[in-house]
Amino acid sequence: DAGVIQSPRHEVTEMGQEVTLRCKPISGHNSLFWYRQTMMRGLELLIYFNNNVPIDDSGMPEDRFSAKMPNASFSTLKIQPSEPRDSAVYFCASSLGDRGSGGYTFGSGTRLTVV
């Protein structure tokens, strides 16, 4: 398995533009998570899905953020409109089983810079 695949690896965009981050979880994993990492706040959970259904989106900072998982092999995190304070590394992770009993596997992340 190629692991959790995220795209793009780097994204530079202007303030106000729409940004879409993509994630392909490990085949067979039934839970998917989006995290954001900054120097100030460390790793923060934004949203997680179980069996393609959003379970908890309380970590999504604002209505400008939205996430979808249309099928078991694909998820997107969209920011519209983007702001400089959204600059961070965004990680996607997947796990198998309830409560991550098989452990969590992280993608390589998308480094977002909003100028």
Place this chain on the structure above:
Amino acid sequence: KQEVTQIPAALSVPEGENLVLNCSFTDSAIYNLQWFRQDPGKGLTSLLLIQSSQREQTSGRLNASLDKSSGRSTLYIAASQPGDSATYLCAVTSGSARQLTFGSGTQLTVLP
């Protein structure tokens, strides 16, 4: 709300030394605990996963222990090497949710 603390925040040791990284968590009702490694500008690499019913896990020069009742875990690195230099993150899965709660990490530097 689960909180995870890692001590020390940074550690610098000479090559060859054995070292211990510490992790503590406030809610002992965890399902598992996972240690990750993160190199600068890179993603998270899973090192060890300990289920709540286990006391320790070993992989090569790494040994992680778990004392759930006291809310503590340690990561022991034997015979450290410069290639071990990275940030080490501890994370727990707990509560009715399924997500990981991370500590802030220990930045390790192994000097040649």
